[in-house]
Amino acid sequence: MCTISLNIRGLGQLGKINWLKRICNKEKPTILGLQETKCEHTQDNIIESFLGNSDFKFVQKDSVGASGGIITIWDCNTFIFDHAIEGEFFLVICGSWVGYDSKITFINVYGPHSSSKKQRLWSELSSLINSLTSPFIIFGDFNEVRKASERMNCVFNQQWATNFNNFINNFGLIDIPLGGKKFTRICIKRMKFSKIDRFLISDDILKLWPNISSKTLDRDLSDHCPILLRNTYFNSGPKPIRVFNTLLYLKDADSIITRAWSIPMTGNRPDCILRNKLKNVKLELKKHSAQLDNLDTQILDHLKNINEWEALAETRPLSESEKNKWLEDKFSHLDKEKNKANMLKQKSRIKWALEGDENSKYFHNFIKNVIVKIIYTVYLLMELGLKIPTS
Template identity: 45%
Template sequence: MRFKNRFRCATNYGKGNSFNCKTCGRRGNRKGKKSKEGKTPAMRSEDLKSRSINSEAILSLNIRGFAVKGKFGWVRSICLKERQSIAVFQETRSKSVTDSWVQALWGDPNFGFLQKDAVGKLGGLLVIWDKSIFEVESYTCCEFFLAFRGKWKNNGEKSTIVNVYGPHNDRCKKRMWELLDKLIRSIDTKWLLCGDFNEVRSCSDRFNSQFHQNRADRFNDFISRNSLIEVPISGRKFTRISDDGVKFSKLDRFLVSDGFMSLWANLSVIALDRNLSDHCPLILRDRVLDYGLTPFKVFDEWFNCEEVDIIIKEAWGQEVRGTRKDCAFRDKMKNVKMALKKWSLSRFCSLDNEINELKKKVREWEIKADDNTLSDSERTLWLDCRRRWMEKERVKSNMLRQKAKIKWTLEGDENSKFFHATLRRKYNKCNFQGLLVDGIWHEDPVVVKNFIFSHFQKLFACNSYYRPRILGGFSSGSNLNFASVGPVVPFQRWCGPVGPVGQTPPIGSVQFTEGSGSVCLRISEEEASALEVFFFGGGNIGSNKGMCE
C-alpha cells in the first residue's frame, strides 16, 4: 500500500450564492438568509473574529451520522470552543459534503478536508485540518481507515495521522490489522492512530458487554509490534455507552509512536460529554499545566562524588530568615535543595558532550594504532581515554535507569532509545492534567488544588484541638518537599558530633538518603524542642504568616 500523490482539498467557499447541503438538508446562501430551522450553516462574522487555532490539539469523534437533528450545531460548538488544528470523524453516514458545509462546521475559512464516503447509510470518514497549521502532502484510503501524511508548519516535522473506524466482524478486524501493519511498515515517520477501533484491550474496558480475549490479544499484539503507545484518557473510563444505558465500552483511543511523543512531549486526552452521540468526543492536547513545585529527587551517582558532602553541609549551615524554628528548618531544606540542583546542573549537564569527545579521542587512537605501533605513553593515554569514556557511560546509564525505575535484563545493556521511550511513557502516564468534579472537568491548577485540599481536609477532620494543621493551603511558600529526606527520628534531647556517613543517624538528626549513600545533619537541641512544641502542641507547621517572616 502506497500513499497517493494527490489529495482532495476544500476551496475557500462554494461556488455561487446558494447551496443545498446533501448531508443535513439545510439550505442557505452567502447573504445570510436563514433556513427553515432558523439558522444558517454559513460562517458568522463573530465566529471568524473569536476563533484562534490551538496548534497542538486534535479532535476525534464517532458522530453516528451528521444528519440527526442537532448534531451539526453540537459539533460546531465543540470546534469553536476547543479550537483544534485537526478534527477526525467516524461514522458520518454521508456520501458527500460541500465545501461551505465543512466551513460552517469548522468555523474558519482556511481549511482543507478529506472524506471517505459511506457505504449506503453505514460508515463514512471525514478529516478536517487547518491549513495554517498542518499541510497535507499525500493520503491513502481503504474500507477501514483514512490516512493522510503532512508536515507541521511551526517546526517542519512530518507525521502521518490515521482516522480509524474498526469493523464489527472478526474476519474484517484481522484484515484491518494486516493493512495497518503494512501501512506502518511502508514508511518511516511519526505515527498517530485515532478513532473508533471497535475493540478493547482488556476485560476492564467493557461492562455488561461480551469480552473476547483472542480479539483483545490481537489488538495488543498490533500495538506491541508497531511500538505504539496509548495516551491515557482523563474524564471518563468508558468512551461508548449503548442507547439503553446498559453496556459500557472503551472503544475510542489515541495511539502514538515514540517519534510523535517526542514531537508532543506533554500529551493528554480529555473525554468530553457524550451529549447527542453514543461516543464521547476525545481531545488530544499538548499542554503544560503548572501545579507548583515538583518533588526533589536525589540520584545514587551524586553520592559517588566527594563534593556532595561539602555542598550539603555548607548549604545547611547558611543563615536563614525565619524566626520560628520550624520555618528555619524549612528554609534550610530549601537551601540544600537549591545548592544540589545548581551543582547537579553544572556537573552533569555536559555529560553527553564529554562522552562524545572521549569517544572521538578513542577512535583517533585506534586509527593510529592500526597504522603504527603505539608507544607505552601513547598506549597509556589511549587506555585512560577509554576508561573515562566507560565511566561516564556508566554514570549516564545509571541515571537513566533510576529515572525509568526499571531493571535491565542484561547487565550493561545500553538501549538508550528504549529508555527514552520508557521515560516518555512514564511521564505521560503520571502527567496530571485535571480533575473531574460533579461531571465538570477542571484544569485550573488553583481550582484543582482547592478541590483536593477540601477533599482530604474532610477526610482528616477532627474536633481535637491537638491535631496539627498546615496553613496557607497550597501556597508555594508552605510546600515542604521531603522526597529526599530520610526518616526523622523522635524529637529527643541529644548533643554530640554528627556521625560518619553510612552509620545510623543519631537522635535529633535528619538523614539525606538515596540508594547506598547518606549524609547526616544535626538538629540542635533548641531546634528539636521547638519542632516538638509546634508539632505535638497542635501548632501550625511551616506557615508563611505571622512570626515566620
C-alpha cells in the same frame, strides 16, 4: 496541537452540525477526525458551517449507503497537507506541521465488528506503519477493547483483545490514557458501556509534543464521547527508558556501551545529560540486536554440533582443535540458553505489568526507587572512571 476524534453516528442528523460547532468553538482543534459520518459526499459549506471559516480543508472516505464514512479535517495554517491514503477501514493524511522539520501522519480509524475484518484492519495498519518514516498518530473508533475492565454489561472476547494488544505492542505504540469518563461509548437501551475510542501514538510524537495528554469530552448527540488530544503540561515524572536485558549479553556489549557513553553531551542540566547518555546506549545496543535474532535456531544448531562432537569422541580421541570447537559450541549453547531464559523472564514481568496486580502501586513505587538508585550509582561510577562490575 489539538486533535479531536468523534464517532458522530450520522453527520446529517438534526442538531449534529450545531453540536460540532460548539465543540470547535470551545476547543479550537487543528485536526478533527469523524467516523461513521453516513455521508457519501460532504460539501465544503457543511464543513465551514461548524468550523466557522474556510481555512480548513478535508478528505473523506465515503460511506457505503448509510453505513460507515470517515472525514479528516485540518487547519491549513498549521498543517501543510501532502497526500492522503485510503484503506478499507481508515483514512490517512500525511504532511508537515508548521514550525517542525519532521513530517507527521494522522490515521483516522473506524474499526469493523467481525473477527475476520478486524484481522484485516490490523494487517493493513501493520503494512502502513512499516512503510512510514515519520511520527504518526492513530485515532478513532477501533470497535475493540484491550482488557475486560474496558467493557461493562458487554461480552468480552479475550482473543480479539489479544490481537489488538499484539498489534499495539509489536509497534511499540503508546496508548495515551484518557482522562474524564471511564467509557467512551454507551448503549442507553441496554446499559452497555465500552472504551473503544482512543489515541495511539508512535514514540517519536513525544519528541514533537512531550506534554501530550488526552481526555473525553461530554457526550451529547452521539452514543460516543468526543476524545481530545492536546499538548499540555502535566508532570507525570520522568519518562522511562526501556530495553531488553538480553541486549546486555551481546558480543562486545562492554565496548558498545563505553563507546555510546563517551559521546559528548551538551547542556547545563545533569539529569538531561544522563538521559541523553542512556538514550545513546539504548540506540547503540539496538543497532547490534540482530545477534539475538533466531535465538531458538542458534540454540538448536549448537546442540546439534555438541551431539556430533560427543558421538565422534566415542569413536576416537579428539584433537586439540576439535576439543576447542566442542567446548566453544558448548559454551555458546549455554550462553544462548541463558539469554533466552532472561528474555522470557523479562517478558513475563512485562505481561504482569500490563495485566496489573492488586498491589501494583506499592510494587511499582518500590521498583522505581530501586532502579533510580541503580542508575544514579552507575552514573557516578562511570563519571569517576571506575569499572562497573558485570556480574
